[in-house]
Amino acid sequence: MMAPALSDPDTARLDALEGEALHRALLDRVEAAWQLCREVHPALPRPAVWLDLRGKSAGQAHFGRGGLRFNPVLYEENRRAFLVEVVPHEMAHWLVHHLEDGGRARPHGREWQTVMRRLFGLPPSTTHRFDTGRASPAPFRYRCACREHGFTARRHALARRGSRYRCRHCAQTLVYCGRQVFEKTV
Numbered sequence: 051m052m053a054p055a056l057s058d059p060d061t062a063r064l065d066a067l068e069g070e071a072l073h074r075a076l077l078d079r080v081e082a083a084w085q086l087c088r089e090v091h092p093a094l095p096r097p098a099v100w101l102d103l104r105g106k107s108a109g110q111a112h113f114g115r116g117g118l119r120f121n122p123v124l125y126e127e128n129r130r131a132f133l134v135e136v137v138p139h140e141m142a143h144w145l146v147h148h149l150e151d152g153g154r155a156r157p158h159g160r161e162w163q164t165v166m167r168r169l170f171g172l173p174p175s176t177t178h179r180f181d182t183g184r185a186s187p188a189p190f191r192y193r194c195a196c197r198e199h200g201f202t203a204r205r206h207a208l209a210r211r212g213s214r215y216r217c218r219h220c221a222q223t224l225v226y227c228g229r230q231v232f233e234k235t236v
């Protein structure tokens with residue numbers, strides 16, 4: 051019983067969108083997810099939507115402001131994941147919050163997981179793979195013996211051209227280990 055409850059987005063069409071049309075696709079998806087939630091909770095208020103989140107967070111249900119916030123940079127780079135996963139994720143928070151006693155439910159607890167599974171037909175995952183290249187100032191991960199280091203694109207380019215960097219703590223030369231791709235949705 052894991053059939054997606056929202057229609058599968060047309061990836062080719064989605065990839066071709068820009069600017070206002072791209073934002074409109076997100077708003078349309080929020081509307082569709084909200085309509086789906088109203089089947090179980092007809093009085094659910096319509097959330098306002100802002101594309102004003104910065105940094106590493108993909109989305110956020112903001113009950114004080116009365117709506118859902120999304121990260122426009124991560125959305126542009128991860129369009130499909132936003133429509134398929136992030137919008138239902140945040141809308142599920144919105145629904146649970148407005149259910150009776152929902153304000154006391156744990157953020158990703160049983161109620162939220164049930165909405166994800168039963169209403170949206172999605173696994174209740176809280177972590178998504180996103181390319182955070184432009185959203186994170188230092189997305190290039192380097193390793194030494196003691197920890198992980200984040201490099202900016204500029205520093206990464208210098209390292210690729212032969213510059214060596216040492217860890218201040220263990221003095222080992224830093225080795226590139228890939229771009230940061232993991233992001234958590236709150």
Ligand SMILES: [Zn+2]
Nearest residue numbers: 194196217220
């Ligand atoms: Zn070190």
Ligand SMILES: [Zn+2]
Nearest residue numbers: 139143235236
């Ligand atoms: Zn969440």
